[in-house]
Amino acid sequence: MFTCEGIKSRKSCRVAALNVFSGNFTGSYASESRKEASCNQYLEAFSRRFGTLFPHRRQLFLLPKNEHGVEKFVCSTIRPTLMPYQELYAMDSLASFMCHFIQYEPLETVNEFPTVLPSPTQVLAWRVGDSFDLSVLLTSFLLGAGYDAYVVVGSAPSWICFRDESRSPSDRLEGCTHTQVMESATDPEVRHFVPSISVH
Numbered sequence: 085m086f087t088c089e090g091i092k093s094r095k096s097c098r099v100a101a102l103n104v105f106s107g108n109f110t111g112s113y114a115s116e117s118r119k120e121a122s123c124n125q126y127l128e129a130f131s132r133r134f135g136t137l138f139p140h141r142r143q144l145f146l147l148p149k150n151e152h153g154v155e156k157f158v159c160s161t162i163r164p165t166l167m168p169y170q171e172l173y174a175m176d177s178l179a180s181f182m183c184h185f186i187q188y189e190p191l192e193t194v195n196e197f198p199t200v201l202p203s204p205t206q207v208l209a210w211r212v213g214d215s216f217d218l219s220v221l222l223t224s225f226l227l228g229a230g231y232d233a234y235v236v237v238g239s240a241p242s243w244i245c246f247r248d249e250s251r252s253p254s255d256r257l258e259g260c261t262h263t264q265v266m267e268s269a270t271d272p273e274v275r276h277f278v279p280s281i282s283v284h
Contacts, residue, residue: 093192095217098210099151099200113203114152123157145237148201156201161220162235163204164227173229182222187212190245215245 116124127146134144147155172178186207191198191214198214204221207213213221219235226233243251 093189093214094212095189095192095198095200095202095214098212099202102151102206113150113205114154116154116156120157120160124155127157145197148198151200151202151206158201161201161203162227163224165204165224166228167225172225175226175229175231178222178225178229182218182225185211186218186221188218188247189214190247191215194242194245195239 124147131144131146134141146158148158148161150156150161167173167178172181189212198216201216201220202210202213204224207217207221216235223233223235242248
């Protein structure tokens with residue numbers, strides 16, 4: 085499972101290994117239907133127009149490549165999925181399941197969109213993903229359970245993106261108060277790119 089336990093992204097290694105072992109993989113993940121091709125042309129035209137009208141804004145994240153190198157509309161990557169376990173119909177239990185089942189890793193380049201946005205199926209198979217991968221997977225589960233959920237992209241401080249829990253109180257720190265732990269933590273003001281989930 086190519087991972088560095090939240091320190092460094094190993095997604096490119098997993099994608100390369102997947103493409104070597106899968107060989108002639110067929111199906112919707114490895115190909116583009118006529119409807120998708122037509123939709124992608126509209127999206128490319130929209131993206132060019134957006135770039136012309138707003139040259140100083142970040143390009144839109146509309147057509148990332150999936151794990152098989154095929155450009156897929158980001159909205160079609162989200163697949164509403166109802167888990168077969170009734171305990172996972174609630175938002176809190178789903179989030180807890182994701183926290184314990186899927187390992188987090190930072191983005192390859194912290195202030196840019198990921199180069200690959202794998203399908204939720206592949207993220208489950210890898211059991212590891214960056215903030216975009218986890219957001220798409222959790223949103224798919226929430227939509228399947230009947231929630232009105234969206235992935236929203238923004239930025240966060242580096243201590244969140246790199247899972248720095250030194251700011252969190254710990255039972256193992258005997259004799260320290262929460263305030264002392266907070267004062268001892270380093271806090272670089274560098275902000276990184278991270279999606280979040282909005283549930284209504």
